[in-house]
Amino acid sequence: MIDLRLLRVDPDRVRASQRARGEDVELVDALLAADERQRSSSSRFDELRNEQRQLGKQVAQAKGDEKAALLERTKELSGEVKAANAEQTEAEAEVQRLLGGLANLLDPAAPIGGEEDFVTLEEVGTPRDFGAEGFEPRDHVELGKLLGAIDTERAAKVSGSRFYYLTGVGALLELALVNMAVAQATEAGFIPMITPALVKPRAMEGTGFLGQAAENVFHLPEDDFYLVGTSEVPLAAYHMDEILDADQLPLRYAGFSPCFRREAGTYGKDTRGIIRVHQFDKVEMFSYVAPEDAEAEHKRLLQWEKDFLNKLGLAYRVIDVASGDLGASAMRKYDIEAWIPTQGKYRELTSTSNCGEFQARRLGIRMRGEEGNRPLATLNGTLCAVPRTIVALLETHQLADGSVVVPEALRPYLGGREVLTPVGK
RNA sequence: GGAGGCUUCGCCUAGUCCGGUCUAUGGCGCCGCACUGCUAAUGCGGUUUCGGGGUUAUUCCUGAUCGAGGGUUCAAAUCCCUCAGCCUCCGCCA
Numbered sequence: 001m002i003d004l005r006l007l008r009v010d011p012d013r014v015r016a017s018q019r020a021r022g023e024d025v026e027l028v029d030a031l032l033a034a035d036e037r038q039r040s041s042s043s044r045f046d047e048l049r050n051e052q053r054q055l056g057k058q059v060a061q062a063k064g065d066e067k068a069a070l071l072e073r074t075k076e077l078s079g080e081v082k083a084a085n086a087e088q089t090e091a092e093a094e095v096q097r098l099l100g101g102l103a104n105l106l107d108p109a110a111p112i113g114g115e116e117d118f119v120t121l122e123e124v125g126t127p128r129d130f131g132a133e134g135f136e137p138r139d140h141v142e143l144g145k146l147l148g149a150i151d152t153e154r155a156a157k158v159s160g161s162r163f164y165y166l167t168g169v170g171a172l173l174e175l176a177l178v179n180m181a182v183a184q185a186t187e188a189g190f191i192p193m194i195t196p197a198l199v200k201p202r203a204m205e206g207t208g209f210l211g212q213a214a215e216n217v218f219h220l221p222e223d224d225f226y227l228v229g230t231s232e233v234p235l236a237a238y239h240m241d242e243i244l245d246a247d248q249l250p251l252r253y254a255g256f257s258p259c260f261r262r263e264a265g266t267y268g269k270d271t272r273g274i275i276r277v278h279q280f281d282k283v284e285m286f287s288y289v290a291p292e293d294a295e296a297e298h299k300r301l302l303q304w305e306k307d308f309l310n311k312l313g314l315a316y317r318v319i320d321v322a323s324g325d326l327g328a329s330a331m332r333k334y335d336i337e338a339w340i341p342t343q344g345k346y347r348e349l350t351s352t353s354n355c356g357e358f359q360a361r362r363l364g365i366r367m368r369g370e371e372g373n374r375p376l377a378t379l380n381g382t383l384c385a386v387p388r389t390i391v392a393l394l395e396t397h398q399l400a401d402g403s404v405v406v407p408e409a410l411r412p413y414l415g416g417r418e419v420l421t422p423v424g425k
Numbered sequence: 426g427g428a429g430g431c432u433u434c435g436c437c438u439a440g441u442c443c444g445g446u447c448u449a450u451g452g453c454g455c456c457g458c459a460c461u462g463c464u465a466a467u468g469c470g471g472u473u474u475c476g477g478g479g480u481u482a483u484u485c486c487u488g489a490u491c492g493a494g495g496g497u498u499c500a501a502a503u504c505c506c507u508c509a510g511c512c513u514c515c516g517c518c519a
Contacts, residue, residue, distance in 0.1 A: 043477060046488040053488095056500050060445035074499035243435090243474085368435095373474080 001099055001361035004035060017106040020323040022114070024101075031098045038091035045084040052077050101211065104358035107332035110323055117322035118335075124306065125315030127339040128396060135400040139342040140391040141273040144170060146402040148423040149394075150274060161271065162263060162278045164387070169420050173393075174281065174386050176413035178256060181283040181384040183413075184308060185254035190285060193255045195234035198225040203237035206363035208329035208355070215264045231255030232380040235286035239365045244288065246369030249376065250297060251288040254383065256281065274387040275347065283383040290367060291357055294377035298354040301381035302334050305350045308383055311409035314392050315339040317346050329355045338392040349388050352381030 007014050011028050018025045055077065059070050111119045130137045144150025149170025155163040166174050182192050204210050204226040209217055218227035228234060235255045244251065259282050270276035285304060289297045302318065309316055321333040330353035337346035357375040360366065367376040397405045404420040411418060 039477070042488080046477065049488060050486095052500080056445070059499060071499055076499095078499055 001358060002102060002105055003357070003361070004095075004099065006105075007031060008035065014102070014105065018103065020106050020112050021103050021326065022324045023103050027098060027102055031095070031102065034091065034094045034098055038088070038095045041084065041088045041091045045081070045088045048077065048081045048084050052081050100205070100362070103211075103326075103328040104208075104331050104356060106323055106326070107354065107356075110326070110332045111320055113322040114324040115322065117324070118319040119322075121318040121320055121334070123315075123317040124310070125313075125339075127315045128341060130341060133400075137341045137395060137398060138402060139273065140394045143394045143398055143402060143404065144273075146422040147394075147404065147420050149173065149420070150390075152273065159278075162276060164274045164277060166390075168423070170390070172414060173390055173420075176410055177384050177386055177389055178281065178283055179413045180311070180410055181308060182254060182256065184304070184311075185252075185283065185285060185383055188252075188304060190252040190254035193231070193235065193238075193253045195228075195231045195238075195255045195257045197228050197234075197258050197260070199228055199233055199237065200224070201226065203233055203240065203363075204228075206240065207233045207236045207359055208327070208362065209233065211328045213327060216262045218260045218262055227260035228257065229261050230259050230282060230380075231257035231284045232286060235284065235380070236359050236365075236378055237363055239288065239363075241364040243366045243368045243373055244376065246290065246367045249289055249367060250293065253286045255284045255286060257284075258282075259385075273391065275391055277387055280385060280387045282385045285352075285381045285383050287379045288360075288365070289377050289379065290369070291375070291377040294354050294356060294379060297377075297379050298332065298334070298352060301352040301379055302336075305336055305352060305381055305383065309336060309338065309349065311407065312389070312393060313407045314349075314396055316349065321351075327353070329353065329358050331356045331358070338388075339396070340392060341395045347388065347392075349385065349392060350382035352379070354379050 002014065007028070011032060015025050015028050018028065052074065055070060055074050059067060059074060062070050111117055128137075138146070141150065141152065144152075147170065148168045149166065151165040151167050152163070155165050186192055198220070201210070201224060204217065209226075209229065213229075217229060219225075220227070226233075232255075234257065235253050238253070239251075258279055260279050261277075263276055263278060266276060274280075285301055287297050287301065306316075306318070316336050316338040319335050319337060321330075321335055326333050333351060333353045335348050335352075336350045338349040339345075340347045355378045357377055359378045360375040365376060365378075366373045393407070394404050397407065399405065399419075402422045406414055406417055406419060
């Protein structure tokens, strides 16, 4: 949600932002009109209500004929007040409806364009050259099978496509990655959190996932719960309707939760393996900061993401995501894509977004500072999305015989194991 | 799932039976000022939140807000209904 006052003062800026995102520009004018209507109906109600309250005081003290006369007028007023109130409520709801459909303002520094128009900020590490090493790399599905780590066949039997079991060393690998991520986050001052995976509509909506992203959200209609696609949702909604003291910021949480995604419209994409699944676990960083600190915090989140991937010895590139591919909440977004050897390309592993005041406004989260109460900024970033990290890890560090070398930093979390070896060998 | 209790402006709390002077009481905390070698104590003032309007030195006018929504009424923190959350007990349960 953006600031209505900004929309009044500088509608062109909002129009430009909508245009760059490929979103509805007309919405801006509809909203301006609705806002005008809301304000005039509201001041009408204010006046009537004021009169009603004044008369009410007189009624309380009046007696006899005087009282009867007053009552006549107040009865009439009562109807007018009700009508004005209804009108105001309706106008207000219309404003909220339109405002809720407006995407966040774009950061002027974000690249303009569609999915393909990202800007590569840097490439880190060198993709391994298996040709030079003289063997053909196995993909993560094959490796997972050899190691007894991943079972997608039985998962299909039990849950259908896009599900998986992590078995044996695979299960241990997830726990190790999660522990390593949580340890890094905790050391950096994040408060570790284990969050609900089912949330109410308000939380989902406030975080900005029920707009264009709604088709990818699981919903339980009988109970009106949503399954979160990321712990960003419960972490953002954690402080819903609260006013936080400015001096306790920045407030940083590292959430661990399962994540559920419908993956609607992705039939035929990444059908093999565990790149694109309906359920996975993830450690997510989330920050509440003063708006003026948001940009710097965004860089910090990115750095923590890089630190984690560096420790795992992965090759990756950092991209600055283009305007059309940001999602409704983000002003700017950096993705880190790791090199996946058997695909011969970079695939998204983590993503960090600066949502500015957008989510905070929708969720009613403010900060109390010297300048009074004002919305704060929220940011999020993936520390470790488990399945894709496992994919990159297995494929990158495999050996000719199907063994996988465990990166040094991860070994303490795997009981000191240095190599994962195929089962039965 | 059943029965009962509770929800008031940061926290605690008065007010709800019996509707109007509630412009919501008091305490704690916090902020400012005064006093004081320093601190403390004391005194005075301020302190829910969100809008709209006027003037912009600053202040003034006004509406909403007592868990949420609806209803009754000229008038609702107060009466009625629905819902949510919390607590206690019973049942069930990892």
